Amino acid sequence: xxALIDYGLGNINAFVNVFKRVNVPIKxxxxxxxxxxxxxxxxxxxxxxxxxxKQLTESGMKEKLNELVLVKEMPVIGICVGMQMLxxxxxxxxxxxxxxxDGDVKKxxxxxxxxxxxxxxxxxxxxxxxxxxxxxxxxEKEALFYFLHSYYFKCNVPSDIIATSDYGIEFACAxxxxxxxxxxxxxxxSHHYGEQLLHNFAKI
Amino acid sequence: MLTKRIIPCLDxxxxxxVKGTNFVDLRDAGDPVELGALYAQQGADELVFLDITAxxxxxxxxxxxxxxxxxxxxxxxxxxGGISSVDDVRVLLQNGADKISVNTAAYKNPQLVQDLxxxxxxxxxxxxxxxxxxDDGEWYxxxxxxxxxxxxxxxxWAKKAVDLGAGEILLTSMNHDGTxxxxxxxxxxxxxxxxxxxxxxxxGGGAMEHFVDVFENAKADAALAASIFHFKEIGIEPLKEYxxxxxxxxxx
Numbered sequence: 079x080x081a082l083i084d085y086g087l088g089n090i091n092a093f094v095n096v097f098k099r100v101n102v103p104i105k106x107x108x109x110x111x112x113x114x115x116x117x118x119x120x121x122x123x124x125x126x127x128x129x130x131x132k133q134l135t136e137s138g139m140k141e142k143l144n145e146l147v148l149v150k151e152m153p154v155i156g157i158c159v160g161m162q163m164l165x166x167x168x169x170x171x172x173x174x175x176x177x178x179x180d181g182d183v184k185k186x187x188x189x190x191x192x193x194x195x196x197x198x199x200x201x202x203x204x205x206x207x208x209x210x211x212x213x214x215x216x217x218e219k220e221a222l223f224y225f226l227h228s229y230y231f232k233c234n235v236p237s238d239i240i241a242t243s244d245y246g247i248e249f250a251c252a253x254x255x256x257x258x259x260x261x262x263x264x265x266x267x268s269h270h271y272g273e274q275l276l277h278n279f280a281k282i
Numbered sequence: 283m284l285t286k287r288i289i290p291c292l293d294x295x296x297x298x299x300v301k302g303t304n305f306v307d308l309r310d311a312g313d314p315v316e317l318g319a320l321y322a323q324q325g326a327d328e329l330v331f332l333d334i335t336a337x338x339x340x341x342x343x344x345x346x347x348x349x350x351x352x353x354x355x356x357x358x359x360x361x362x363g364g365i366s367s368v369d370d371v372r373v374l375l376q377n378g379a380d381k382i383s384v385n386t387a388a389y390k391n392p393q394l395v396q397d398l399x400x401x402x403x404x405x406x407x408x409x410x411x412x413x414x415x416x417d418d419g420e421w422y423x424x425x426x427x428x429x430x431x432x433x434x435x436x437x438x439w440a441k442k443a444v445d446l447g448a449g450e451i452l453l454t455s456m457n458h459d460g461t462x463x464x465x466x467x468x469x470x471x472x473x474x475x476x477x478x479x480x481x482x483x484x485x486g487g488g489a490m491e492h493f494v495d496v497f498e499n500a501k502a503d504a505a506l507a508a509s510i511f512h513f514k515e516i517g518i519e520p521l522k523e524y525x526x527x528x529x530x531x532x533x534x
Contacts, residue, residue, distance in 0.1 A: 091349075091352055091353070091377075091378050092352065092356070092378065095352070095353055095356075096356065125402075125403075126403060188478065196478060196479060196480055196503070197478065197479070198404065198405040198449055198479075199284070200405065200449070200450065200480050200503075201284050201285060201287055201327070201480070201503070201504070202284070202285045202287070202327055202533045203283065203284045203285070204283065220534075222285065222533045224357070224358055225284075226358070226380070226405045227405065228403075228404070228405065244283065245284065264358070266356070267356065267357055267358045267380065268356075268357075269322070269356050269357055270356075272356065273356065
């Protein structure tokens with residue numbers, strides 16, 4: 079059973095729908111007890127960084143997640159803000175991140191964005207895999223994913239980066255360290271490419 | 283590289299997709315949920331659902347319909363029409379909308395844009411502007427689905443809204459809407475080159491070359507159209523193939 083963490087803000091139905099289509103059991107988790115019988119975890123990308131971290135801490139789920147992810151090495155994927163929460167800190171907020179992957183979240187510098195300065199980075203962009211990962215199994219080379227963000231993950235350990243994307247600067251759009259995965263784009267909104275990626279995660 | 287986006291728009295009245303010419307003469311164009319799912323399958327990059335009667339009749343966009351739509355499509359979608367509060371937006375986002383668009387309510391109460399940005403982030407706040415070029419050559423902001431003229435110039439309002447936290451501008455030229463004679467290239471270019479957020483051009487797309495113009499010449503980030511898709515005058519797949527041939531960066 080996959081646990082989809084619900085921070086109580088925004089819509090997470092899109093994930094439920096994707097997994098339903100491929101017959102993978104999934105449930106939302108709002109409190110610690112909801113995490114008792116799960117085998118995989120999704121941190122979805124809704125809301126602001128601090129709001130989501132606060133919710134994780136106050137519900138007690140943060141402590142439980144630390145145990146599941148760091149001690150039991152349960153596979154987890156963070157999506158968009160969920161990926162950013164895997165790092166140590168974020169320009170978007172003041173609270174500490176989960177710190178499961180060594181990195182910090184930075185705001186896009188408008189000056190570095192070529193041609194025209196447009197933030198948020200919004201729309202379909204290329205994802206360039208730079209190392210082998212189960213997450214990208216069966217994905218076409220020309221796969222595009224939907225991005226919607228103003229902050230990006232600055233990874234301190236190059237080998238943790240599994241794919242990059244280019245928006246004025248080249249940034250890590252997919253990361254992985256042991257059982258911890260993160261993607262900056264929205265697979266739940268990225269048509270069949272995204273469904274393939276989420277299905278791959280379910281099989282890890 | 284970020285691709286240009288093709289966005290079918292579904293104007294909704296009483297739960298049905300409708301389309302008029304120059305904001306009047308509504309024609310029925312089918313079930314919005316079925317159409318939305320079909321467009322997603324055909325390669326639409328996003329969808330926009332506008333409850334066009336909402337402001338006029340003081341009705342709220344039907345959150346149930348949004349929920350139904352969200353269960354059937356796997357691409358991002360924006361919902362607009364009659365949104366005037368943070369609570370309106372919360373309900374729509376919880377029912378599956380990715381972004382919401384505000385128009386008249388934001389003009390009358392600019393604080394709304396700021397409140398939405400603070401609560402949900404600018405990435406989900408789309409400011410829709412209906413604009414018309416008058417005889418003096420200037421583009422003015424219109425409210426209430428194009429029924430009420432203001433003395434505010436389009437660029438001024440767009441700039442202010444971006445400062446307040448709008449993350450995207452949906453620009454509809456009332457002079458061009460429904461005419462199929464091409465997009466309003468000059469005002470689109472003005473906004474697309476002067477604002478720091480993406481601009482969706484809307485109104486007038488009637489032939490494939492109009493889309494090349496609006497991307498290349500007017501620098502739009504996305505182009506929105508309705509009737510040409512609803513009445514199958516232009517297919518999304520052939521359109522995107524055509525744009526690719528013309529070296530526009532597009533998702534096939």
